[in-house]
Amino acid sequence: MRWRIGLIGFGNVGRAFIKLYKEMHSYWAEKYELNASFHYVLNSKGGISKKDGIDLNALVSIAESNGRLDAIPGWKEGLTFNDALEQSSTNLLVEVSPTNIMDGEPALSRIITALAQGISVAAGNKGPFLFQYKNLVEIAKKHNLLLGTGCASGAALPTINFGKYSLAGSKITRIEGILNGVCNFILTRMEGQSTSFDQALHEAQARGIAETDPSYDIEGWDTAAKIIIISNTLMDTDLTLKDIAVEGLRNIGPELIFKAKQEQKRIKLIGFAENPGENVKAGVALQEFDSSNVLYHVMGTRKMIIYHTEPAGQYIVEGGASSPIGAAYALWRDILLNKG
Numbered sequence: 001m002r003w004r005i006g007l008i009g010f011g012n013v014g015r016a017f018i019k020l021y022k023e024m025h026s027y028w029a030e031k032y033e034l035n036a037s038f039h040y041v042l043n044s045k046g047g048i049s050k051k052d053g054i055d056l057n058a059l060v061s062i063a064e065s066n067g068r069l070d071a072i073p074g075w076k077e078g079l080t081f082n083d084a085l086e087q088s089s090t091n092l093l094v095e096v097s098p099t100n101i102m103d104g105e106p107a108l109s110r111i112i113t114a115l116a117q118g119i120s121v122a123a124g125n126k127g128p129f130l131f132q133y134k135n136l137v138e139i140a141k142k143h144n145l146l147l148g149t150g151c152a153s154g155a156a157l158p159t160i161n162f163g164k165y166s167l168a169g170s171k172i173t174r175i176e177g178i179l180n181g182v183c184n185f186i187l188t189r190m191e192g193q194s195t196s197f198d199q200a201l202h203e204a205q206a207r208g209i210a211e212t213d214p215s216y217d218i219e220g221w222d223t224a225a226k227i228i229i230i231s232n233t234l235m236d237t238d239l240t241l242k243d244i245a246v247e248g249l250r251n252i253g254p255e256l257i258f259k260a261k262q263e264q265k266r267i268k269l270i271g272f273a274e275n276p277g278e279n280v281k282a283g284v285a286l287q288e289f290d291s292s293n294v295l296y297h298v299m300g301t302r303k304m305i306i307y308h309t310e311p312a313g314q315y316i317v318e319g320g321a322s323s324p325i326g327a328a329y330a331l332w333r334d335i336l337l338n339k340g
């Protein structure tokens with residue numbers, strides 16, 4: 001399969017997506033017969049679009065040097081998605097623009113447009129899946145297209161693919177996990193170094209783990225978005241953000257962490273969904289665990305997901321880098337698994 005790719009978003013993940021292709025493409029070509037070219041790249045101000053493909057070396061060099069997209073020859077200020085689609089015949093849209101949890105736009109409309117035109121999609125942007133998950137799956141199915149959600153639902157941590165393939169045939173009764181590396185890093189620091197929430201957040205920002213505006217992570221929305229996508233995919237629920245209660249870290253003080261520590265417990269931010277069917281219950285909440293629970297042992301930016309299933313019992317998946325490269329890998333993982 002030759003993937004003719006259009007990329008929306010050239011930030012941390014978009015750049016990592018390009019860099020990873022450069023690094024891995026020979027191996028992927030040999031092992032998965034991957035053959036890819038890039039035909040448009042857009043950011044918030046415009047983009048580049050080339051019917052015959054954008055020069056990969058130029059893209060890689062800008063991605064590696066953290067340079068500006070408008071330095072690439074052919075850059076057009078104000079180039080729109082519709083222009084880019086028209087000018088380049090692509091068969092895959094990779095959507096990694098910022099997640100909008102208010103209405104999923106403009107990514108939602110762009111993904112619908114792409115799917116309706118027979119173009120597959122792999123997205124790190126969670127917004128569209130929060131509002132029209134079922135609709136998007138239906139359109140993709142109807143046209144026999146890839147709709148890659150792995151990056152949006154845990155990135156390098158395998159969540160959807162593990163559930164879909166390794167748990168095929170089992171009934172998943174509950175899913176729970178530590179799904180946000182930034183929050184887990186902050187809680188770990190607050191406990192281990194007895195720092196305040198603000199100090200721990202500062203450290204996360206200084207290390208480049210948390211974004212300048214970290215509210216989406218620390219208010220629990222990122223965890224909520226992931227649990228919704230995972231639950232809708234694997235438990236056949238139809239959850240949206242308004243269906244779940246979301247707790248974040250904003251109000252957590254050192255005294256709570258200290259009290260838990262004295263009782264040999266740890267506080268973790270957990271996303272969960274259970275009882276698929278009419279009584280489905282899902283949410284994001286701070287919970288205390290003692291050392292008999294595996295979630296107690298997940299530290300720093302690590303993530304973990306636990307599946308409670310029938311008939312084979314509990315499964316635990318942990319790992320994968322919490323980083324833009326980990327996120328970019330998750331996009332490629334979905335693409336490599338789908339030969340078109």
Ligand SMILES: NC(=O)c1ccc[n+]([C@@H]2O[C@H](COP(=O)([O-])OP(=O)(O)OC[C@H]3O[C@@H](n4cnc5c(N)ncnc54)[C@H](OP(=O)(O)O)[C@@H]3O)[C@@H](O)[C@H]2O)c1
Nearest residue numbers: 009010011012013043044096097098099124125323324327
């Ligand atoms: N970072 C991670 O590890 C990670 C992991 C999993 C999923 N994700 C998701 O992946 C997405 C990208 O994350 P990121 O960290 O790469 O974000 P980022 O560094 O902020 O980059 C966002 C990119 O999208 C562009 N953009 C903004 N609005 C746009 C619009 N209307 N049309 C086209 N492009 C637009 C920005 O353009 P300008 O440069 O012009 O502002 C920028 O190039 C987010 O939805 C995030 O939730 C991220």
